[in-house]
Amino acid sequence: MQPLQNIVFSDAHQKWRETAREIAKEHLLPNAAKHDKEASYNEAAFDAAAEAGMLGIWIPTAYGGSEDGITGLALAVEEFSKADPAFGVAFAVNALGSIPLIVGGTEEQKVKYLPRVARGDAACAFALSEKFAGSDAGGLSVRAEKNNGKWTICGEKKWTTNGSRADIISCFAVTDPESRSRRISAFIIEKDDPGFEIKKVEPSMGIRSVPVCETAYNNVSLSEDRLLGGKPGLGFKHSMMTLDLARPGVAAQAVGTAAGALEYATTYATRRRQFGQPISGFQMIQAILADMGMQTEAARWLVYLCAAMADSGAKNVTKIAAMSKCFATDTAVKVATDAVQVFGGYGFMEDYPIAKFYRDAKILQIYEGTNQVQRLVVARNLIKEAAEFDYLTDFIPVESQSTFGGDYEIANTATTNS
Numbered sequence: 414m415q416p417l418q419n420i421v422f423s424d425a426h427q428k429w430r431e432t433a434r435e436i437a438k439e440h441l442l443p444n445a446a447k448h449d450k451e452a453s454y455n456e457a458a459f460d461a462a463a464e465a466g467m468l469g470i471w472i473p474t475a476y477g478g479s480e481d482g483i484t485g486l487a488l489a490v491e492e493f494s495k496a497d498p499a500f501g502v503a504f505a506v507n508a509l510g511s512i513p514l515i516v517g518g519t520e521e522q523k524v525k526y527l528p529r530v531a532r533g534d535a536a537c538a539f540a541l542s543e544k545f546a547g548s549d550a551g552g553l554s555v556r557a558e559k560n561n562g563k564w565t566i567c568g569e570k571k572w573t574t575n576g577s578r579a580d581i582i583s584c585f586a587v588t589d590p591e592s593r594s595r596r597i598s599a600f601i602i603e604k605d606d607p608g609f610e611i612k613k614v615e616p617s618m619g620i621r622s623v624p625v626c627e628t629a630y631n632n633v634s635l636s637e638d639r640l641l642g643g644k645p646g647l648g649f650k651h652s653m654m655t656l657d658l659a660r661p662g663v664a665a666q667a668v669g670t671a672a673g674a675l676e677y678a679t680t681y682a683t684r685r686r687q688f689g690q691p692i693s694g695f696q697m698i699q700a701i702l703a704d705m706g707m708q709t710e711a712a713r714w715l716v717y718l719c720a721a722m723a724d725s726g727a728k729n730v731t732k733i734a735a736m737s738k739c740f741a742t743d744t745a746v747k748v749a750t751d752a753v754q755v756f757g758g759y760g761f762m763e764d765y766p767i768a769k770f771y772r773d774a775k776i777l778q779i780y781e782g783t784n785q786v787q788r789l790v791v792a793r794n795l796i797k798e799a800a801e802f803d804y805l806t807d808f809i810p811v812e813s814q815s816t817f818g819g820d821y822e823i824a825n826t827a828t829t830n831s
């Protein structure tokens with residue numbers, strides 16, 4: 414009989430999981446608290462990941478990556494996050510920032526940038542959100558105008574994760590304010606572009622070792638080859654296509670966060686003694702641990718399913734990506750909260766690792782689309798799919814199918830009350 418992981422994952426996928434685990438043991442577990450306290454980036458862990466080729470996991474082989482897809486990304490991010498959820502996002506945000514190039518870049522843009530990302534020479538960020546445009550990603554105000562063959566970008570972005578650490582930023586700006594569906598375009602910003610400025614590194618509740626920034630674009634002047642895909646108006650679609658592939662990364666971060674919190678809580682419960690015995694002997698603690706374990710495992714396999722669907726090129730990844738992001742991140746917050754409860758008073762203290770899991774977990778329900786937006790996306794897709802379930806229509810009594818909300822249709826309902 415083969416171990417389950419050999420049946421589900423390729424050798425390459427398993428290798429990435431193992432490599433991430435080794436890096437986590439050497440660089441994350443011993444230093445997570447220090448980087449959190451100092452709000453400093455874990456350069457040693459990033460360098461080790463780059464050295465191992467991990468920044469190329471999701472990048473096609475044609476551009477210097479290993480093409481191990483969203484599944485490879487998810488396994489690596491899960492392992493990193495188990496040790497330090499903040500490094501999980503420090504790593505995964507490179508996928509979020511570079512996937513726009515993969516899904517929308519011209520051949521020249523891919524050849525120019527993706528090998529640098531794969532080698533770990535260019536860290537990435539994704540600048541979509543603004544002060545007044547978070548969930549409403551179509552309502553951006555940063556403007557890009559074209560004059561004499563050059564694009565000029567003006568305005569400010571908010572919550573750009575990795576902003577001050579990134580070398581390349583995928584930035585979304587309005588190029589056609591009058592258009593509804595082709596209003597936005599994506600541009601490739603390089604950190605040294607004159608006029609690009611890090612305005613502020615936000616003080617945050619969690620993921621403190623990753624810089625979350627306000628960025629400003631003070632008449633940043635760009636040549637035409639910085640317009641993603643070479644055509645204006647495709648930015649909104651490119652941002653949504655990117656999020657479909659990047660949300661499993663956030664979901665994997667959530668699974669790692671939940672798994673790490675569960676391991677800490679279970680280990681603690683077997684060591685902490687009260688009333689003359691380890692607290693793991695008490696049924697109330699056992700019930701908490703059981704729920705944490707079930708929820709984490711369910712989230713894990715939803716994320717693996719989503720990653721496998723994304724890698725298979727399945728059409729409707731949007732729905733499962735939103736489902737896995739929403740379910741896994743709600744799970745992470747619940748499990749991290751329960752872990753604090755198991756640790757009791759110690760869980761509330763920063764001397765213990767579990768408080769950081771609790772603080773790091775909260776942002777998962779917010780970034781890369783709030784869980785309210787994910788539920789909206791899931792529901793929209795379910796309702797769209799319902800049109801295909803016409804074979805069920807005969808089994809739904811006609812009385813509930815009136816097109817006149819609330820009006821009585823006496824002739825049609827008379828025979829359906831069986």
Ligand code: CAA
Pocket residue numbers: 509539541542547548549550551572573574575593594649650653654656657731779780781782783786790
């Ligand atoms: N793939 C391709 N195209 C898509 C798409 C997808 N997944 N989703 C929508 N589109 C297309 C639609 O087909 C439509 O095209 P047409 O106009 O040609 O018909 C167009 O985009 C508009 O779609 P909607 O009408 O569905 O758009 P909407 O305005 O109703 O908004 C939304 C949809 C789901 C709410 C979207 O705005 C959204 O996802 N918001 C959340 C944004 C988000 O995740 N922000 C986080 C940014 S990253 C971050 O957190 C910072 C960080 O650094 C980590």
